Amino acid sequence: MRRVNYVINGGPEVLFVEDVPTPVPGLGELLVRCEAVGVTLPAVRRVREGPEPIPLGGEIAGVVEALGPGVRGFVPGERVTGMCVAHAYAERALLAENRASRVPEHADSVDAVALVRSGLVARQACSSGLIGQGESVLITAAASAVGAMAVQLARAHGATVVAAVGSVPDKRAFLRTLGAETVVGYDEPTWGEPVDVVLEGAGGELVGKAVRALGRGGRLVTFAARPGAISSHELMTRGASATGFRMGSPPKPALHACWRDELWDWHREGRLRTRVHEQIPLAEAARAHEVIESRTNLGKVVLVVD
Numbered sequence: 001m002r003r004v005n006y007v008i009n010g011g012p013e014v015l016f017v018e019d020v021p022t023p024v025p026g027l028g029e030l031l032v033r034c035e036a037v038g039v040t041l042p043a044v045r046r047v048r049e050g051p052e053p054i055p056l057g058g059e060i061a062g063v064v065e066a067l068g069p070g071v072r073g074f075v076p077g078e079r080v081t082g083m084c085v086a087h088a089y090a091e092r093a094l095l096a097e098n099r100a101s102r103v104p105e106h107a108d109s110v111d112a113v114a115l116v117r118s119g120l121v122a123r124q125a126c127s128s129g130l131i132g133q134g135e136s137v138l139i140t141a142a143a144s145a146v147g148a149m150a151v152q153l154a155r156a157h158g159a160t161v162v163a164a165v166g167s168v169p170d171k172r173a174f175l176r177t178l179g180a181e182t183v184v185g186y187d188e189p190t191w192g193e194p195v196d197v198v199l200e201g202a203g204g205e206l207v208g209k210a211v212r213a214l215g216r217g218g219r220l221v222t223f224a225a226r227p228g229a230i231s232s233h234e235l236m237t238r239g240a241s242a243t244g245f246r247m248g249s250p251p252k253p254a255l256h257a258c259w260r261d262e263l264w265d266w267h268r269e270g271r272l273r274t275r276v277h278e279q280i281p282l283a284e285a286a287r288a289h290e291v292i293e294s295r296t297n298l299g300k301v302v303l304v305v306d
Contacts, residue, residue, distance in 0.1 A: 025071075032060060032091060036062070037058035037060050037303040037304075039289065058088035080100045136162065167295070220243070280303045
């Protein structure tokens with residue numbers, strides 16, 4: 001089977017396609033014939049920045065082909081999705097049963113990798129921010145896969161949304177179709193402040209600016225993979241608070257299952273739309289990484305396996 005791999009850190013050019021034997025599922029694992037693989041910014045950064053090459057993980061969706069010992073909740077032929085921790089960029093991948101969930105009949109594998117993981121992160125961010133009806137919410141990295149979900153979910157909570165992005169002209173229309181009332185660039189002097197809640201997904205130096213956009217009693221929720229400094233003085237003078245989270249740590253399987261069902265229900269009803277920037281063949285994974293690094297994507301970048 002074909003698999004995308006790398007042996008040295010660097011840009012997209014270090015990725016290559018190799019032929020390897022089909023993996024055998026171990027204890028509690030599913031062998032999945034992949035149909036779609038989600039490409040994420042953390043994975044792209046891991047390839048470029050290291051600290052050393054590790055097997056590429058990511059969201060996968062496809063059809064169960066075989067079961068490892070101890071698997072009781074799935075059968076071959078079912079379509080599933082989940083976070084694969086290693087060698088996700090492949091025609092077939094191993095997925096732990098406790099990370100897998102079924103894809104409903106109304107959806108396909110591309111929908112699954114565009115909705116579930118990004119939707120769960122956005123749902124956790126909205127929950128952590130305690131968003132109330134009529135409040136204002138600033139969302140950074142708003143045109144990313146998670147950001148697109150967060151804009152829609154914040155609107156569903158009855159909030160007014162300010163979307164912050166790196167380049168405004170090509171993203172304004174996209175974000176307004178999702179429900180953002182205002183779209184601002186990172187380099188603009190103001191971000192619609194004061195706001196009640198900031199959902200911060202960009203990280204780095206933008207975290208400080210996000211804190212300064214908070215109003216009295218505001219709440220900052222950070223979930224960016226790239227760290228940024230938060231001034232305790234800025235929080236104190238605003239009577240504001242800051243919190244952060246990492247999906248799956250600590251594990252919340254029952255809560256995430258409830259949220260996942262909610263996301264699929266809203267998707268079926270048309271209240272939550274998946275936004276896919278481009279579907280790219282598996283063998284062109286390097287191009288997918290180029291799109292992510294260029295920060296031009298509007299929604300999810302998906303590798304498709306034929």
